[in-house]
Amino acid sequence: MMPSHFFSGMDGLLTRRRLLRHCGLGLMGLSLPSYLAQRAEGMERKAEGTGFGKARSCIVLFCWGGVSHIDTWDPKPNAPPEVRGAFKPIATSVPGVHFGEHMPLLARQMHRLAVVRSAHHTCTAHGKSMYWNRTGHAPPQPENAVNQPPSINDWPTLGAQISRLRQARRGLPTAVQIPYPLVDNNTLQAGDTPGWLGNAYAPLLLDPKRGKPYAGVSRDLGGLQFRPAEGVDAARLNSRLELSRRLEHRPASVAGLRDLTRFQEQAADLLSSPRIQRTLDLDQEPDRVRARYGDHACGQSVLLARRLVEAEVPLVTVVCSSGDLNGGAGDHWDTHGDNFPRLKNALLPPLDRASSVLLDDLADRGLLDTTLVVWLTEFGRTPQIQGSGRNHYPFCYSVAFAGGGIRGGQVYGRSDSQGAKPLDFPCGPGDLHATVLHALGIPLDSTLTDVQNRPLAICDGDPLPLFA
DSSP: OOOOOOOOOOTTTTSOOOSSSOOOOOGGGSOHHHHHHHHHTTOOOOOOSOSSOOOSEEEEEEETTOOOGGGTTSOOTTSOHHHHOSOOEEEOSSTTOEEETTOHHHHTTGGGEEEEEEEOOSOOSHHHHHHHHHHSSOOOSSTTOSOOOOOTTSOOOHHHHHHHHOOOSTTSOSEEEESOOOEETTEEOTTSSOGGGOGGGOOEEBOOOOSBOOTTOOSOOOOBOOOOOTTOOHHHHHHHHHHHHHHOOOOTTOHHHHHHHHHHHHHHHHHHOHHHHHHHOGGGSOHHHHHHHOSBHHHHHHHHHHHHHHTTOSEEEEEOSOSBOOTTOSSSSOOSSSHHHHIIIIIHHHHHHHHHHHHHHHHHTTOGGGEEEEEEESOEEOSSOBTTBOOEEOSSEEEEEESTTBOSSEEEOEEOTTSSSEEESOBOHHHHHHHHHHHTTOOTTOEEEOTTOOEEESOOSOOOSOBO
16 A cells, blocks of 8 residues: 555535634642532533544543654655654555654554644744644744743643543543643643633543653652552442441432532542442553553553543543653653654653554454544654754644544655655644544534633634545
């Protein structure tokens, strides 16, 4: 199969929508009942319709820091040495398509992938570029401010949007982020919060607490782990819950109290349900399976993501790097210095391994067709090597999709000979966002209501024609 750079239309999907264009923060401070209570407040109309909708769940593998597209998805072997860099291209399972040499396992999966080599935007700052890619909407001005503190006026991250528009099975969260929030110098970032949707829709933070941790995390970024207190087994927990119910003589006619009871019971579900606890417990996996994903935080987080989509959680984001871009050091993709050793030794091996095993596992379980996998980042890196690394570069970068109805074995768009700009089929974060929503069957004209009670269109892009 030869790579495809050109596509026919998709029954009007490429037509720009003309209507509705004008149209609280992290969970960590909330008790579990409060989280569930807020999540149920003020429920709007859910998105109706099917869209394309083959995917029931989505796993986003977010590479925080900015992946060097030239050294991974889009090598340039004929470019000058100061552009092509130290890595050689390797063949993939699709003739004519090549990856960087330190992605050998993903290269063998190319027949399942749609690689987009023409993504671009105009923002050079990490936080704002992440905001654009994770919300699907342009960041607040000024565009290139270094940090963007969270605000109640921010667009919600994708997980919060999905939480607002979808329901998970009882007792399970709609959106999860593993293993921690994205931070920069201990500061939460706009684009990694529920924004104007509020804490009720914050993705749940879970941490498998397994595997070799990423280097360079400057503080304990562990997410919540829903386990009973030490020494409290399931039987003892259920006994306590039953005693609590007997002691609470709440009038059934008081709606607010009935709701509070329901929220506490939902919290108890997370703590006491054997099914949910099995989902969160990686010890339920055979040793050989855990080993295949790799004894690393990346691999074990991806394994937990697979278990969550098996349980039908709609959206799981895995942060595939250190969560703190602390001065350019550490295991994250902000490779201003030592770009090639860091990619070769610390960053690409765990991602390559975990990603490849994930695709095989989903396929073996009959879940690949209904699970969209997205490899996403905030921007690329400069074509020109500067010192020992590459700097921020939003003007051309690569992302990839698999599963969820995606037609494998294709390349969408091309960059120029040095990876500096798209040559054809340019696309932006809004289009990537639209592609995910379309795969999940969420109508692109769905609206969400902000703090000023304005209905805002969830999407301002068009889905890429990647589907089978």
